[in-house]
Amino acid sequence: GGFKFDNISVANGVVKLNDRFINLTIRSAGFEAGGIAKIMLDNIDYAENAQGCGHHIVVIDEATKQFEQYRWFNFWNIPNNYDAYRDYLATIPEGKLVAISIGGECGGYNTSQELKDILHHFGSVYIDSVGWGSSWILLGKLNAPMGSVPEAFSTTGPVEFDTSFV
Numbered sequence: 001g002g003f004k005f006d007n008i009s010v011a012n013g014v015v016k017l018n019d020r021f022i023n024l025t026i027r028s029a030g031f032e033a034g035g036i037a038k039i040m041l042d043n044i045d046y047a048e049n050a051q052g053c054g055h056h057i058v059v060i061d062e063a064t065k066q067f068e069q070y071r072w073f074n075f076w077n078i079p080n081n082y083d084a085y086r087d088y089l090a091t092i093p094e095g096k097l098v099a100i101s102i103g104g105e106c107g108g109y110n111t112s113q114e115l116k117d118i119l120h121h122f123g124s125v126y127i128d129s130v131g132w133g134s135s136w137i138l139l140g141k142l143n144a145p146m147g148s149v150p151e152a153f154s155t156t157g158p159v160e161f162d163t164s165f166v
Contacts (some may be wrong), residue, residue: 020093020164028101029158030135037103053104060097065165100138123149
């Protein structure tokens with residue numbers, strides 16, 4: 001056996017830890033823009049059914065930037081899924097990032113005020129504008145002031161957010 005070290009370099013007798021970048025891409029294309037949801041963390045796309053109508057959610061540990069959980073809330077075949085979505089968001093503690101993307105056309109269909117209210121607690125300002133066929137993404141966290149987190153919205157085309165964590 002031996003030791004294996006990743007993410008190091010040696011120069012002039014000095015051992016140095018290299019930065020490790022973890023990329024995150026969140027993309028939403030409403031119905032007219034192709035209907036695709038994408039949440040890619042560290043080169044893995046976690047949106048299992050990218051054209052699945054509704055909200056796709058990936059929970060990321062804020063400290064380690066590692067994937068924790070994926071959920072998809074379908075609002076087409078399961079129109080009362082808003083309550084389940086709201087209840088799920090209520091279980092996410094502080095210290096987690098929540099990446100959300102709309103897939104398909106129904107992501108803003110008949111969104112309940114209770115769901116909008118809890119998404120405000122994750123920093124969203126645009127959730128009130130999201131409607132049928134909208135594109136919308138959010139990288140929120142619990143108790144973030146509204147408008148303080150990355151968020152994008154459009155009724156006419158796709159929206160995207162890219163970043164790298166070190």
